[in-house]
Amino acid sequence: MIHHFKSALGCVCLAAIHILSLTAPAVAFDVVRDGRPIATIVARAEAAASGKSKRRVESADQRAAGVLVEWIKKMTGAELPVAESAPAGTPVILVGATAVAAGLQLDGIDSPSREGLRVVCDGRRVLLGGQNDTATIKAACRLLEHWGCRYYMDHPLGEVFPNVRSLSVDKLELREQPGFLYRSIWGSQWSGDTLWKIWNGHGGVPLNTGHAWGHYVSRDLFGRHPDYFRLRNGQREPSDWYCTSNPGLRRVFAQGVIERIQGGAQHPSLSPPDGRGYCECDRCAAQDDPHSREPSSGHVCITNRYVDFYQEVAQQVRKTCPDSILNFYCYADYTQAPTSGIRLEPNLCAWIAPIRYCRYHRIGDPACPSRWQLRDLIDGWAAAAQKIAYRTYNYNLAECCVPVSLLSVWKHDIPYLQQKGCIGINLETLANWQIYGPHIYLSIRLAYDPQADADAIMDEYFAKFYGRQAGPLLQQYWTEIDRAFVRLRTHSGSFYALHLVYTPDFLRHLDDLLTRASAAARGDKAYAARVAFAAEGLKNAQQYIAVRDAMNAGDFAQAKRVCDELLARSEANRSQGQGNHYTIEYLKRFVGKHVDAGAEATAAPHRVVQVLPDKWRLTYDETDSGLAQGYHQPDFDDWSWTPVATYSDTLDAQRLPDRQTILWYRVAIEVPSPLRQPALFLTEVDGDARVWVNGREVGASEKKRTPFTVDAGAAWKRGQNVIAVRVDHSSITDLFLGGILRPVLLIE
Numbered sequence: 001m002i003h004h005f006k007s008a009l010g011c012v013c014l015a016a017i018h019i020l021s022l023t024a025p026a027v028a029f030d031v032v033r034d035g036r037p038i039a040t041i042v043a044r045a046e047a048a049a050s051g052k053s054k055r056r057v058e059s060a061d062q063r064a065a066g067v068l069v070e071w072i073k074k075m076t077g078a079e080l081p082v083a084e085s086a087p088a089g090t091p092v093i094l095v096g097a098t099a100v101a102a103g104l105q106l107d108g109i110d111s112p113s114r115e116g117l118r119v120v121c122d123g124r125r126v127l128l129g130g131q132n133d134t135a136t137i138k139a140a141c142r143l144l145e146h147w148g149c150r151y152y153m154d155h156p157l158g159e160v161f162p163n164v165r166s167l168s169v170d171k172l173e174l175r176e177q178p179g180f181l182y183r184s185i186w187g188s189q190w191s192g193d194t195l196w197k198i199w200n201g202h203g204g205v206p207l208n209t210g211h212a213w214g215h216y217v218s219r220d221l222f223g224r225h226p227d228y229f230r231l232r233n234g235q236r237e238p239s240d241w242y243c244t245s246n247p248g249l250r251r252v253f254a255q256g257v258i259e260r261i262q263g264g265a266q267h268p269s270l271s272p273p274d275g276r277g278y279c280e281c282d283r284c285a286a287q288d289d290p291h292s293r294e295p296s297s298g299h300v301c302i303t304n305r306y307v308d309f310y311q312e313v314a315q316q317v318r319k320t321c322p323d324s325i326l327n328f329y330c331y332a333d334y335t336q337a338p339t340s341g342i343r344l345e346p347n348l349c350a351w352i353a354p355i356r357y358c359r360y361h362r363i364g365d366p367a368c369p370s371r372w373q374l375r376d377l378i379d380g381w382a383a384a385a386q387k388i389a390y391r392t393y394n395y396n397l398a399e400c401c402v403p404v405s406l407l408s409v410w411k412h413d414i415p416y417l418q419q420k421g422c423i424g425i426n427l428e429t430l431a432n433w434q435i436y437g438p439h440i441y442l443s444i445r446l447a448y449d450p451q452a453d454a455d456a457i458m459d460e461y462f463a464k465f466y467g468r469q470a471g472p473l474l475q476q477y478w479t480e481i482d483r484a485f486v487r488l489r490t491h492s493g494s495f496y497a498l499h500l501v502y503t504p505d506f507l508r509h510l511d512d513l514l515t516r517a518s519a520a521a522r523g524d525k526a527y528a529a530r531v532a533f534a535a536e537g538l539k540n541a542q543q544y545i546a547v548r549d550a551m552n553a554g555d556f557a558q559a560k561r562v563c564d565e566l567l568a569r570s571e572a573n574r575s576q577g578q579g580n581h582y583t584i585e586y587l588k589r590f591v592g593k594h595v596d597a598g599a600e601a602t603a604a605p606h607r608v609v610q611v612l613p614d615k616w617r618l619t620y621d622e623t624d625s626g627l628a629q630g631y632h633q634p635d636f637d638d639w640s641w642t643p644v645a646t647y648s649d650t651l652d653a654q655r656l657p658d659r660q661t662i663l664w665y666r667v668a669i670e671v672p673s674p675l676r677q678p679a680l681f682l683t684e685v686d687g688d689a690r691v692w693v694n695g696r697e698v699g700a701s702e703k704k705r706t707p708f709t710v711d712a713g714a715a716w717k718r719g720q721n722v723i724a725v726r727v728d729h730s731s732i733t734d735l736f737l738g739g740i741l742r743p744v745l746l747i748e
Contacts, residue, residue, distance in 0.1 A: 028168035029121055030091060032076040035165050039091040039126075041065045041082045042098045060133030061096030064140040067195065068093065071144050075161045092125050093143075096136045099127035106131050111177035113204045119143050119174040126169060134193065134203040141199040142174055152441055152465050153433040154196035155577060157529055160464050176449075182207045182389070182424035183447040185440075189580055190431040200441065201448025205267065207327050207424050209351050209391050212269040214240040216256025217249070228252065230279035241277040244309035245284045254316035261321045270310055271329040271351075278302055278333070289339045294332075295373060296356035297732055298660045303334045307342055307384070314345040322347070329353045329391065330381060337380025349387035349423065352378060358491035358735065359396055360404075362412040370491050370735075382420050389424035390417050394443055398494035398590065398734055400430050400583045401570070402502065402541040403534075405482035406439040411454040414446040430580045434537035434573070438462075438478050467527040469520035474534060477513045480506075490653035493735030494590055499548060500653065502541045510538055536573060540566065547591060551683065552647050554611040554745055556598035563587070563595045594683050594742060597707035601681045601747060609675065612723070612744040613667055614648045617641035621662035626726065631664045632692035634722040638666050647683075647743040652736035663687065663727040663739050670720050675748045678716040680723065681709045683742035687729035694722055705733055709747070 031039045043065035058066075065082045073079045086092045094102050104127040109116025117130035117139040128143055130136040141151070147167060150160040182204035185197055193202065221228055222238035228249040230241040242249050260268050278284070287305035294301050306328070314326050324347060330337075331353040344350070354377075358370035363378065365371045381388050396404045417425065425447045429440055438461060445457055462475035484501045491497070514535045521527035543566040550559035567587055573579035602608050619641045621631070630636045644654055646665070652658055671678075680691060682701070689701040691710045694717060699710025712721075729738045 028170050029123055029126065030166070030168045031080070031093070032072065032078040032165075032167040035077050037078045037080045039080060039093055040086040041068055041080050041093045041095060042084065042086050043082060043095040044084055044097050059096075060136045061098070064128075064137045065095050067137060067140045068095070068144070071149055071161060072167065074159070075147065075149070075164055076167050077165075094125060094127045095140065096129045099129040102127055104129050109175060109177055111135075113178065113181050115203060116175070116177040117142065119146070119172070121169050121172050123171050134198055137195075137198050138203070141195075142176070143169075146172065146174070150460075150464055151196050151199045152461060153437050154190070154194055154431060155433060157526065157533060158196065158433070158465075178204060178448045179418055179450040180423060180425055180447055181205050182426075183444065184425070185394070185427045185429050185444045185447070187394075187429040187431055187580070188582060190429070197444070201444045204424070205325075207267045207325055207349060207351075207389065207426075208265060208269040209271065209327050209329065209389075209426055210269050211271050211273045211329075213242065213253075213272050215260055215268075216253050217242060221252070225249075230277060231281040231284075232277070233280075239277065240273050241279065243279045243281055243284060244305055245279075245281070245287060250309065250312050251316070254313045257313060257317050257326065258320050261317070261324050266323075267325040267327060269327045269329075270313060271327070271331070272306070274332075276332060292336060292339045294336060294356075295370075296335075296735075297333060299333050301333055301336045301339075303330070303336055303338045304340045304342075306334050307338045307344060308340070310348055311342065311345055314348045318345065318347050325349050325387065327351055327389070330377075331355065335377065337377055338384050342384055344385045346386045348385060349389055350381045350385040351389045351391045351424075351426070352381055353391045355393070355397070356732075356735065359393065359493060360409075360485045360488050360491065360497070362409045363416055367489065368491060378417075378420055387423055388421055389426070390422050391426040392428070394427040394429035394440060395432070395436055396494075399498070399586055400432055400435070400580060401495075401566075401587055402498055402544055403435040403478075403481055403537045405478055405485055406436075407442055407454075407458065407478070407482045408486050410439060410443045410446055414443070415450045418450040430582055432537075432578075432580050432583060434533050434578055435540065437534075439482075466517070466530055467521060467524055470517040470527055470531055473513050473517035473520060474531065477510060477517070477534065480510070480513075490650065491736045492650040492652045493737070494586075495544070495548075496650050496734075496737060496741065497653065498541070499545060500649075502545050504545075507538075507542055507545065511542070514538060533578065536569070536578065539569065543569075544591070547595065551595065551598065552611070552614075552743055554602070554608045554743065556595060556602045559595045560599040563592055567592065594707050598681065598683055598745070601679075601707075601709055602745065607748045609671065609678075609746040609748050610669070612669060612680075612746060614645050614743075615643050616646055616665045616667040616740070618644045618651075618656075618739070619664050620657075620659055621664055621726075622659075624662050626662065626664050631666070632697070632724040632726070633695045636666075641666065644739075646740040650736065650741065651738055658732075658736045658738045660730050660732060663729050665725040665727065665740055666722065668720055668722045669746070671716075671718065671746070674718050675713075675716060675746075677748060678712045679709050679747045680712050681707070681745040681747050682725075682740070683707050683744070685725070685727055685740050686733055686737040687727040687739070689728075690726045692724040692726075705741070 043061040069080050114131040115135040117135040119128040119139055119142055128139040130139045148162045152158040183201055185202050219238040226236040227246055229236050229238055230243055284305050288300050288302050289304055290300055292301040310328055326347055327349045329351050354374055357374050358368050361368040361371045363371055364375035427443055462471040466474045517531045521531045543562050546562045547559050570579055570583045617638045684705055687704050691699050693712045693715035696715035698712050698715055701708045727739055
């Protein structure tokens with residue numbers, strides 16, 4: 001049975017994917033027989049002129065035909081001819097416009113994004129096409145899937161197809177449409193509409209979501225209208241930040257949006273620049289609700305001022321451009337839903353961008369306060385906006401080195417978002433297949449069809465991608481990684497929770513699974529290469545944990561040796577198309593910088609006397625009165641302070657709050673022997689840090705989370721020494737960090 005779902009533009013689109021194999025007897029339609037091409041692919045060569053040279057470009061019909069030719073040849077060795085027509089009685093596959101001319105009905109598919117597609121075989125011919133260019137190409141991919149082809153990753157190793165001498169198709173009818181108005185999967189060095197993306201579900205109405213204010217208001221207006229621009233520290237300044245409460249600015253901004261739409265950007269973004277450069281004038285600030293606070297920063301939310309601004313811009317734009325959807329981020333200190341009771345105009349779409357939320361757990365996970373609050377946030381925006389969408393990270397932001405799985409996240413979140421009324425999903429994705437491959441594939445398949453059976457998709461993935469013998473082992477490998485992150489009861493970002501997943505026992509277990517899988521796949525070149533691909537990802541985890549262990553032991557020379565090996569492997573992987581430049585940059589920025597500084601600080605003639613204890617005593621200094629109360633003095637009684645680990649676990653992992661405030665740490669150590677030139681090396685502190693030894697201030701960090709050394713000689717004494725560190729953690733640098741993050745070393 002073929003079901004029809006009606007939906008207006010901008011409303012939730014229920015995916016409709018149906019294959020109807022007719023049971024009436026029919027002669028199979030031969031495409032290739034005994035390695036010889038039988039059918040002809042018929043596709044019009046129409047193409048638009050491109051550029052000054054008037055060079056003709058490949059049409060979507062021709063591209064779809066080319067996909068069929070390429071993959072049928074992979075399967076059978078036979079290359080089907082492509083023509084604009086075929087003699088009567090010749091077996092044909094009609095593509096796009098030629099299929100429609102031959103009777104393929106596409107108008108009956110109720111796809112708001114005009115992406116409905118059909119593939120029909122009546123036993124004599126195949127007709128396939130889509131309501132737009134992308135859908136036509138995808139229709140060709142769907143026919144290939146009917147023959148057993150799959151495209152699991154955007155890399156030659158991701159191509160899966162049967163090896164056959166003959167190829168035929170019985171009577172069938174396939175009709176489908178996507179479940180979201182817009183599905184985008186992209187990332188640095190992975191842009192454009194590649195075949196992998198189209199094949200698996202990327203596409204739809206292009207809803208732009210970037211930081212965009214600079215497109216609409218010229219800074220040249222500052223001379224005549226400084227009041228259009230933000231007020232900061234009592235001064236107006238020309239920038240891409242505006243005074244959004246200013247009526248004149250609103251008119252100019254709206255006109256700029258209209259001109260942008262008329263220039264071809266049909267559904268533009270209204271989002272402000274990245275960062276927190278908000279206007280501080282009284283009129284803007286008066287729109288903020290002082291009782292609504294951004295949980296991640298503690299700052300007053302500025303959502304109300306922005307949605308009021310967007311509302312008026314949307315009203316003005318709709319008069320001229322009624323069909324345009326205007327998109328804006330719910331992000332930074334304007335992430336939370338408005339509290340003003342506003343109901344946004346129907347041409348506005350709120351893109352929830354949970355960059356400040358836990359990256360490991362599903363929406364509404366009762367054991368994850370961050371994701372639990374995200375559930376309420378989504379409900380709040382769904383009540384305020386007639387259109388909502390979701391823009392998120394499909395990887396562990398600020399760390400893209402070790403395997404991380406979001407299989408359970410997407411299995412829950414994508415259907416959940418559709419149920420909540422989302423019309424689009426934007427997946428910023430690093431194409432690091434060796435560490436994210438399974439969930440990258442699942443995320444875009446579910447974005448296309450949110451009601452698909454995620455477990456069935458992944459069962460097929462592992463069976464086809466790795467083979468009957470190695471497949472179950474790789475499925476166990478990824479399933480156990482996924483479960484480890486689901487069970488993870490910390491939410492710290494970047495590299496700072498990985499050791500809780502990749503314990504020594506777990507690493508040995510995963511290595512055993514891949515060793516057994518490698519042996520099982522040895523007889524097939526493709527399967528063996530894919531297992532080896534996964535092993536590269538696990539090697540990253542092994543080496544990162546080795547670097548961390550060496551740092552915590554104070555052996556920075558060893559940490560540097562392993563870190564350099566990890567960086568070299570990452571660069572080699574990238575050069576082979578198996579990685580991304582962010583892997584290298586994040587390793588250098590968040591690990592390598594600290595390793596290199598530690599190696600220099602501990603190299604001869606310097607000597608590591610000891611790694612200071614992991615356990616210190618901590619207090620939160622909300623009123624910043626610690627210095628006046630003598631927290632730095634050696635005789636201060638800190639018995640009521642909380643004992644905490646420093647380099648072995650984040651505060652969040654110890655169930656302690658990540659407060660944007662002043663943190664004080666104290667520890668006493670015994671050094672029985674005199675030291676000639678004592679110094680303290682602080683590997684990483686999340687906040688501006690000041691250091692005291694025995695009540696005397698001996699130095700401070702130049703920049704938060706940057707390694708630094710302080711000369712303790714003038715304050716040091718033989719016997720017991722008391723070290724106090726004041727950390728100004730009043731602003732976040734990443735999720736749920738704060739305080740001393742890596743070891744403190746006493747160096748002579």
